[in-house]
Amino acid sequence: MGRYILALDQGTTGTRACLVTEDGAIHARAYQELRQYYPRAGWVEHDGEEIWRQTQTVIQQALAEAEAAPDDIAAIGITNQRETTLLWDRRTGRPLHRAIVWQCRRTAEICAELKAGGQEATFRRKTGLVLDPYFSGTKMRWLLEEVEGARDAAERGEVIFGTIDSWLIHRLSGGKHVTDYTNASRTLLLDLERLDWDEELLALLGVPRASLPEIVRSSGVAAETRGLEVLPDGVPIAGIAGDQQAALFGQVCVAAGEAKNTYGTGCFLLLNTGPELVRSERGLLTTVACDGSGGPCYALEGSVFVGGAVIQWLRDELGLLNTSAESEQVAQEVEDTEGVYVVPAFVGLGAPYWAAEARGAILGLTRGAGRAHIVRAALEAIAFQSGEIVKLMEAESGRGPEVLRADGGACHNDLLMQMQADLIQRPVERPREVESTALGAAYLAGLAVGVWRDGEQLRGLNPAGMRFEPQLDADRVREKWEGWKKAVARVLWEG
Secondary structure, eight states, X not given: OOSEEEEEEEOSSEEEEXXXXXXXXXXXXXXXXXXXXXXXXXXXXXXXXXXXXXXXXXXXXXXXXXXXXXXXXXXXXXXXXXXXXEXXXXXXXXXXXXXEOTXXXXXXXXXXXXXXXXXXXXXXXXXXXXXXXXXXXXXXXXXXXXXXXXXXXXXXXXXXXXXXXXXXXXXXXXXXXXXXXXXXXXXXXXXXXTTEEOHHHHHXXXXXXXXXXXXXXXXXXXXXXXXXXXXXXXXXXXXXXXXXXXXXXXXXXXXXXXXXXXXXXXEEEEEEEETOOOOOSSSOEEEEEEOTTSOEEEEEEEEESOSTHHHHHHHHTSOOOSSTTHHHHHHTTSSOOTTOEEEOOBXXXXXXXXXXXXXXXXXXXOTTOOHHHHHHHHHXXXXXXXXXHHHHHHHHHSOOOSXXXXXXXXGGOHHHHHHHHHHHTSOEEEESSOOHHHHXXXXXXXXXXXXXXXXXXXXXXXXXXXXXXXXXXXXXXXXXXXXXXXXXXXXXXXX
16 A cells, blocks of 8 residues: 555645645645636636646645655545536536636525525525525536536536536546535535435426436545546545535544634634534534544534635735734734724625625724724634634534634634634634644545544544633623624624
8 A cells, every 4th residue: 555645635725735644644745826717796716627737736746745656645535615616528527617616606696586486495404504605506507507508418417517526536537426425515405314416406406417426425435546647547536525524524523512613715613513413593504524434424514704815805905914924913013903893794794694795894993093903803803703603503502612623724823813712712722733624635535445443543643733722801702792793783784
């Protein structure tokens, strides 16, 4: 068996390859930034062929960094931006349209039409999701309606749909069309109880079953490489999970009550509920996650559309920062925001509001407010949005996480992590290796081919690197929450 598990992490802003060793360490890594396309206001697209080219490039770069040969790869784990949707020709592998990214709002009218027709309760009951442009199913319908000849070809199974995991597996394997339960659970097409495509939902969205992938376990050999220049034939593709479920598994949150928050472009907080399917009544999502063997279990999820992206906005659009990392230093120039609140609803608000028409605002400005106050308020906005989800998860599941585990690029910001611990009044732990998404994909693949035995063995591979304890006075925390609620109410009212 080869020496490494190859983890492919295809995210919203870039494509990463990591070579993971048996002790759970990332031995080598490579990354390329992905171009974003904005054909209209609120629309976001990616180029599927560019994603495939990048994937091959980062594999080669990671192997070169490790001074490893392609034969050193024991298995491949794939994790991906979950709801981003692509349509391609089954035989040629040629995309028929750019991928529609999870952030894209072009299907808002389709969602409104389904809601007006009284269908939201059906989708909510069967899928655990809300009718929002975020999810894949309405993107599929849009492509079938807008791409000439696509519907007839999809009915015949000649044109196929997939999220980015399916796209990469199709290209890596020379034509296998599969996805896993975690990605399937984000499509608006999967019945959560039966864990299969649902005929009623397919009919409501007009998506032919013949165009959809086979659903497989997150851990298990789903395909093998074939016909590649960068890897030999026969390497097992043995791990598949959507990025947030992969991060949950990478943090080894495999028992009910364990939770993680990924602080990336958006923020995504998942609470493992084990075999119990907890239905949210207050705006959270029910989704499929992975148990300790890589099989399906359930989780509650809250999605924050704009997390670390608000810091990028301060840097790129307002010019308040030279680098994103500078935000911590600038925010520490003041002890408090002094009543300034940033509500970064650039593409609407996600959980628990699901307000697609809401737009961002900076509130509470006075003549004395300056750059540091706004930067600090932007960091607090990330923690407030995530904190709202923690509170709801505890209320709806009956158990909140004793410790919130953090990963993603923005978790390197110590001030943000301390803000989060203060606002939720719980410890926040950052692991030694924060590439939890890639590690999760690697762990799932490694379990399938016998590198690791079970979830308990995985727990010791990536211990906590830093722990942030709550420090802020409870009365001050309450005041901050009251101010945040008022700021959000203003944004919702304006929207």
